[in-house]
Amino acid sequence: MKRIVSKHPLAIRWFHWINFPVLAVMIWSGLLIYWANDVYRIGWGDTTILKFFPDSFNKALNLPYRLAEGMSFHFVFMWIFAINGILYFLYLLFSKEYKLIFPHKKALKESWQVLLHDLHLRKGLPPQKKYNAAQRIAYTGVIIMGFGSLITGLAIYKPVQFKTICFLLGGYEWARAEHFIITILFVLFFLVHIVQVVLAGWNNFRGMVAGFEVLPMPTPKEGSDDDSFETENTSQTNN
Numbered sequence: 001m002k003r004i005v006s007k008h009p010l011a012i013r014w015f016h017w018i019n020f021p022v023l024a025v026m027i028w029s030g031l032l033i034y035w036a037n038d039v040y041r042i043g044w045g046d047t048t049i050l051k052f053f054p055d056s057f058n059k060a061l062n063l064p065y066r067l068a069e070g071m072s073f074h075f076v077f078m079w080i081f082a083i084n085g086i087l088y089f090l091y092l093l094f095s096k097e098y099k100l101i102f103p104h105k106k107a108l109k110e111s112w113q114v115l116l117h118d119l120h121l122r123k124g125l126p127p128q129k130k131y132n133a134a135q136r137i138a139y140t141g142v143i144i145m146g147f148g149s150l151i152t153g154l155a156i157y158k159p160v161q162f163k164t165i166c167f168l169l170g171g172y173e174w175a176r177a178e179h180f181i182i183t184i185l186f187v188l189f190f191l192v193h194i195v196q197v198v199l200a201g202w203n204n205f206r207g208m209v210a211g212f213e214v215l216p217m218p219t220p221k222e223g224s225d226d227d228s229f230e231t232e233n234t235s236q237t238n239n
């Protein structure tokens with residue numbers, strides 16, 4: 001016997017899936033803009049370990065000479081990104097979903113235990129609700145990053161009108177660097193997120209699409225291979 005357990009509310013699924021293509025357009029159009037003044041690198045003096053970005057990367061993604069196109073896309077989609085993000089945040093607050101996603105007091109210790117478990121260095125997992133401690137920290141981090149990209153973006157979009165924000169971020173040059181670093185962090189988050197989603201499997205992915213997971217009954221009757229379903233309405237499950 002199996003049970004259907006609701007996991008992600010419809011609103012969260014909409015916010016999540018709108019965010020994905022919109023963020024993709026923001027990153028792509030951001031690259032078109034960045035190409036026109038590609039100043040960042042990792043290195044010291046005349047030594048460069050990594051240039052952002054090598055010519056081969058620019059050519060492969062067809063980035064050169066498309067500054068105006070990049071700006072057009074960036075300045076339209078930023079509104080969708082901002083509105084979707086703000087509505088998502090307000091939804092978390094008003095629906096009390098934030099209690100399931102913001103880190104709790106023991107989050108740091110528990111996320112370490114989750115890491116050891118994922119590396120096969122520890123057997124048990126600490127008890128969890130919708131998300132484990134590592135997920136809570138990662139997802140809350142990405143929400144803060146979303147806020148950071150809006151604020152730093154605003155500062156470099158209108159540095160005169162928003163001079164106070166620009167000043168608080170360390171000036172135009174720093175705000176631009178912070179905007180860039182947050183974008184790199186988004187890409188890194190995305191890569192880890194996709195690996196985790198693939199590892200967690202179809203049931204977990206379907207939860208973010210259809211809103212429910214199919215789980216075994218907590219105490220199955222011995223010898224029963226009944227595959228019928230029962231439904232349950234709680235978003236506080238382990239995954």
Ligand code: HEM
Nearest residue numbers: 012016019020023101139142190193197204205207208239
């Ligand atoms: C192909 C792209 C993506 C896929 C397949 C995907 C898949 C998923 C899945 C399955 C979950 C639920 C995890 C669980 O229940 O354990 C989730 C949650 C989440 N994802 Fe993604 N994701 C994608 C892109 C993104 C992007 C681009 C971002 C933001 C940068 C993002 C941010 C989040 C956040 C913040 C949550 C938690 C949402 C909440 O419960 O409020 N995802 N994602």
